[in-house]
Amino acid sequence: MTTFLQNLPGDLTDLDSQLDDQLDLSPQAQDLLFRRARTANTFTDEPVSDEKVRAIYVLAKWGPTSMNNQPLRIVLVRSPAARNRLVRTLSEGNKAKTAAAPLVAILAVDHAFHEKLPKTFPHFTAARDMFAANDALREQSANLNGALQVAYFLLAVRAAGLAAGPMTGYDADALNASFFADSQHKVLAVVNIGKPGPGAYRERAPRLDFDEVVTTA
Amino acid sequence: MTTFLQNLPGDLTDLDSQLDDQLDLSPQAQDLLFRRARTANTFTDEPVSDEKVRAIYVLAKWGPTSMNNQPLRIVLVRSPAARNRLVRTLSEGNKAKTAAAPLVAILAVDHAFHEKLPKTFPHFTAARDMFAANDALREQSANLNGALQVAYFLLAVRAAGLAAGPMTGYDADALNASFFADSQHKVLAVVNIGKPGPGAYRERAPRLDFDEVVTTA
Numbered sequence: 001m002t003t004f005l006q007n008l009p010g011d012l013t014d015l016d017s018q019l020d021d022q023l024d025l026s027p028q029a030q031d032l033l034f035r036r037a038r039t040a041n042t043f044t045d046e047p048v049s050d051e052k053v054r055a056i057y058v059l060a061k062w063g064p065t066s067m068n069n070q071p072l073r074i075v076l077v078r079s080p081a082a083r084n085r086l087v088r089t090l091s092e093g094n095k096a097k098t099a100a101a102p103l104v105a106i107l108a109v110d111h112a113f114h115e116k117l118p119k120t121f122p123h124f125t126a127a128r129d130m131f132a133a134n135d136a137l138r139e140q141s142a143n144l145n146g147a148l149q150v151a152y153f154l155l156a157v158r159a160a161g162l163a164a165g166p167m168t169g170y171d172a173d174a175l176n177a178s179f180f181a182d183s184q185h186k187v188l189a190v191v192n193i194g195k196p197g198p199g200a201y202r203e204r205a206p207r208l209d210f211d212e213v214v215t216t217a
Numbered sequence: 218m219t220t221f222l223q224n225l226p227g228d229l230t231d232l233d234s235q236l237d238d239q240l241d242l243s244p245q246a247q248d249l250l251f252r253r254a255r256t257a258n259t260f261t262d263e264p265v266s267d268e269k270v271r272a273i274y275v276l277a278k279w280g281p282t283s284m285n286n287q288p289l290r291i292v293l294v295r296s297p298a299a300r301n302r303l304v305r306t307l308s309e310g311n312k313a314k315t316a317a318a319p320l321v322a323i324l325a326v327d328h329a330f331h332e333k334l335p336k337t338f339p340h341f342t343a344a345r346d347m348f349a350a351n352d353a354l355r356e357q358s359a360n361l362n363g364a365l366q367v368a369y370f371l372l373a374v375r376a377a378g379l380a381a382g383p384m385t386g387y388d389a390d391a392l393n394a395s396f397f398a399d400s401q402h403k404v405l406a407v408v409n410i411g412k413p414g415p416g417a418y419r420e421r422a423p424r425l426d427f428d429e430v431v432t433t434a
Binding site: 030032033063068074141156210 | 252254269279289323365377405
């Protein structure tokens with residue numbers, strides 16, 4: 001962890017470390033996942049192995065979802081042909097960095113997630129039929145829980161000592177037609193993954209203050 | 218961290234620990250946030266202080282969002298009157314545990330998040346007007362990024378050595394009318410927070426296998 005952290009921008013003492021004693025998670029882990037972790041825009045050439053991706057998934061899968069529905073599906077875009085097809089659907093500003101990243105993953109949500117509920121939520125046998133009968137409920141639950149799992153995946157990439165570059169700038173209809181024409185999968189995000197390269201990080205944008213976000217009733 | 222982990226169910230050696238050498242995050246932190254952390258259904262009486270909530274937010278706020286838009290808003294339901302109003306909107310199965318939890322938070326998304334973009338995304342001054350002019354884009358971005366931030370918040374609760382009990386079983390229209398009649402906030406989840414109590418954990422439900430979720434193109 002040390003080497004990766006040493007290469008991240010930011011000074012620990014500036015980053016709310018006065019609240020450290022309120023948390024059980026170590027300051028190093030807080031930095032790796034949240035405080036000093038950053039969205040990367042360039043990457044080195046170092047490949048990302050399938051074994052690494054497996055470890056990332058095997059960590060991220062434990063994050064909670066409603067009724068354990070786990071709608072996230074992941075496409076690793078490994079072949080040059082698939083990479084080209086993907087890049088064509090991206091916004092201009094995302095094309096070059098995605099063409100060059102060591103690994104690109106499409107994070108999608110399966111709107112037919114309910115077909116797996118007999119496995120994932122076995123103690124409530126009516127769950128599958130409840131979602132099958134209500135398209136609006138199924139879509140809402142898919143999008144909420146798919147996004148939760150996108151977040152777990154991004155943090156698990158960081159847990160693996162890698163940087164993530166999540167993007168939502170693409171033509172979603174074109175991307176879905178190119179990759180998911182035969183399924184009910186819909187893209188939620190595209191993520192570049194690898195070791196951060198030169199100039200990977202933009203200046204950090206400000207976060208909202210506690211009092212702008214949290215109120216008491 | 219040790220005491221909290223000791224009280225969580227699960228045997229480390231069963232939990233994919235053969236992949237530990239692929240990750241930089243320590244096994245203890247993996248357990249605290251993902252592997253042995255569990256959704257809790259009962260809690261002790263121990264209060265959750267405002268200082269603890271501040272530390273949770275100050276960690277969670279660093280998680281990435283599209284264009285740094287940070288649409289999550291959090292209501293700490295502290296007063297008995299507000300707790301009663303909230304409980305009335307919940308599904309039957311969620312009422313008793315929410316009435317008894319030491320802290321309950323409503324996690325909502327602000328559909329007027331774009332009003333804060335001049336602060337949070339200052340280098341792209343057209344961002345605010347772009348979202349103001351496109352309700353569909355604004356709603357989609359709010360829901361996706363609000364859900365990402367729900368996930369960051371849940372993991373930050375765990376980072377604080379507390380258990381979270383997220384719920385989506387409620388009458389959303391009634392909840393929004395009761396708490397957000399004067400704003401563009403919409404509930405995404407309700408979360409009970411505290412130290413896990415007796416019988417807090419149900420049997421762990423299965424996760425999807427790697428090969429059910431990840432494909433290569």
